[in-house]
Amino acid sequence: MAESGESNKNKLKLYSYWRSSCSQRVRIALNLKGLEYEYIPVNLLKGEHFSSDFLKLNPLGYVPALVDGEIVISDSFAILMYLEEKYPQHPLLPSDLQKKALNYQAANVVSSSIQPLQNMAVLKYIKEKVGPDEVIPWVQSHINKGFAALEKLLKDSAGKYATGNEVSMADLFIEPQILGAIKRFNVDMTQFPLLSRLHEAYSELPAFQNAMPENQPDASPSSVT
Template identity: 70%
Template structure:
């Protein structure tokens, strides 16, 4: 009996949630922030995009299109960061709400998140840039990505200038912030964007860097990061 009780306690400590992630993926980064904000424990399952593990039979059973992140919650398998975030919000609404009650402010969060998820990130992801390299020229990759990032940032700067407080839509962290933080970081560190024309986004980025839930979700702190492996 004692052994059975111990086994039960051990199983209770094991996270129910599994997140299939790649350390550098901004889409995975968003979900990691949400899980941290909501205080949800999860098992990190690394998928190496550079090695093509996203196209393995094991992974495509989870997500046929071969993208990270994928969240597994018991029998539920859910891909696409936007869908995952809304699922977590519905299931755990009282664990740091990701959406404000105010309808107007909520719509601004959706709009900002959508600018990142549909008008910026897909145009800078690994598959898109690889296609540009193969079909056009390796020299066009960076220019192509920076063009679309700048276009999206101009829109975000205009959208948020009348709403931003400490964070994107006031003084609380909401959905828009989860999309903005990884995107701004990627623009600065990966694509070497000049951010001087985006004072609102720069100020928000400084605020994000001081929040533990954001810090712990940083790419370099993930178990599959080369920096983590080196240490």
């Protein structure tokens, strides 16, 4: 059904790159909360994230960025917290304080200790300053360290999902990182049984599957970052 001009005007806008795990976190959250949004691709390979227009949305030049009317939020963690407060349907954080803190911890393991060390700028630097043969070992080392920490952190709290039997914020960070580890960096997941089990559980959830990189309108499986 065609949408009115007013409907389009008020729709959320997500500036995203198909293979960005940070963008994928937000796509999952939007799907879980049943929020319609306009997908605006930002091609990182073509440097579109450094365009003057995009830098107005995020001065750092990173995706994702979310526009909600007059409000602009960049950084996936900030976006998720904003969505959680403004759109409370399907909460991403449990009410239990201990579980909530555990979600913050797990999310930060991914967003602070794994993902930044494998982004395009870092891998380009490693390739140029150290050598192309060191890129994959570098990434695998940091993913393995982070995944080992997650296995320990979640071992007593995991249910069907990371911190219980309901999908929560930790899951939104964990699954995109697992996908990247498997598909891009050839990480041996047999050493991480808990994360492997979670990965299987996520494969049954439409909100997660619809957010997969290959299901995005700008997907280009032949691209190499």
